[in-house]
Amino acid sequence: MISIRGLRFQYKGAKRAALDNINLDIADGDFVGIIGTSGAGKSTLTYALNGIVPHHFTGDFYGQVLVDGMDTVDSSPEQLSAKIGSVFQDIDAQMVASLVEDEMAFGLENFGVPRAEIGGRIDEALAMVGIGPLRYRMIRSLSGGEKQKVAIAAIVALRPSIVLLDEPTGELDPQSSRHIFSMLRELNERFGLTIVVVEQKIMLLCEFVRKLVVMEQGRIAHAGAVREVLAHSDEMEAIGVNVPRVVTLANRLRAAGLYDGPLPLNIDEAEVMLKTILSTDYAD
Ligand SMILES: Nc1ncnc2c1ncn2[C@@H]1O[C@H](COP(=O)(O)OP(=O)(O)OP(=O)(O)O)[C@@H](O)[C@H]1O
Incomplete structure (x- = not known):
């Protein structure tokens, strides 16, 4: 469960707040898409969820963000990562190993998972993401979509209750983008993971997510069930979000x-x- 109350964050030196008066609840097991024009504050909102804001970016922070009851101000990003796993935009920068299996083992070792458990956890996560056969592949030999799935599997292996993704299909063609969203739906419906995804492709969001959050200039312009939000299509078009x-x-x-x-x-x-x-x- 995520609960955001009265959140305001202004990066140090910035002229305006990147997030302003954000109030949002995300229930366990929900599948939520965040959309908005460039600079609307989508990435900053993801940082506020995983603790990068305020711990790694300095600025003025007001309000409260609770992730499974943990206050993000009082908990470190490392502590929060046990609850909320983040897949960032630049997955190449996120990957450290050459082999898929080693990449996954690296995260688990860092997390303090006992060696004897690591093999089983890798099997489990690869199966959940549907990429068992990629286990012994070199990461540089993978397609963009496969790499994205490995990045997601590496996070799933840490057994978070929430998976947070920032534009996971940014580099992908339409078909691979759909594959990623089908897989996210599987993680959501079959394994009960809460999924929060920043995504520009509105058609994908309409097809796969249950709730939409529309951001504009640091604020939430609309939030709710997909059809409820899309009933405001004129207002969404007016702020530059195509429907x-x-x-x-x-x-x-x-x-x-x-x-x-x-x-x-x-x-x-x-x-x-x-x-x-x-x-x-x-x-x-
Ligand atoms: N490190 C930073 N320092 C100062 N201002 C920043 C920093 N990062 C982002 N901003 C500003 O905060 C605002 C929100 O940026 P953010 O990256 O969260 O938006 P976004 O919706 O994710 O945009 P995009 O779709 O382009 O990634 C913008 O005005 C941006 O210029």
Whole structure:
């Protein structure tokens, strides 16, 4: 469980706060996507969750962030990493070993996991992420999507309850991006991990996450279930966040009084919506 109350953070020397009056709860087992334009504060919010803010970046910090009951100000990022595992944007910089197995063992050793347990923990995490066959591969021989999965498996091996990812598909093509999100859904639904992901690709978020947080200039502009948030598509477009065209179409049809059913998030659902609307022409 994550609970953020009245959070404000201003980097030292910055003219304005990177985070301003943030209030947010994330329940255990939730799958949350964070979206917003460049500079909106998405990465800073992830730093506030894993303790990098305020421990590694100096600045003015107000408010409270609790991660599974641990106050991020009173706990070190190392202590917090037992609860919340972070996969950063630059995974190449995060990886230290040449071999997949060694990369995973490195994190576990650092975490103080007894040697006898390490092999089993690596097996478990590779299976959860669905990349068992990559265990003995050289990391430099992997595709971008495979590397991303290894980075995620290395974090999952530490058995956090929350996995936090900052743009995990930034470098990936559409198909590999979907693979990453399918895998995150599996971790969420099958293994109960709470997933919090910063992502620019709105279609992926609409398809996979349950809740959306939209950020604008350090604040939360909207937060809630995906369809609830997308009902505000005009406001999202106004702050520079593109929404799927099917959503804009549905919201306009709603505003015109032509439709009051559920918001479609993809072409199939849009087809159902249009059939519902058009069928009224033929009703007696
Ligand atoms: N180390 C820093 N020192 C001073 N200001 C910073 C620092 N890092 C970020 N900022 C500022 O804080 C604000 C929020 O930045 P942040 O990186 O969190 O946004 P973002 O939404 O993740 O952007 P992007 O999508 O471009 O990564 C921006 O105005 C940025 O210039």
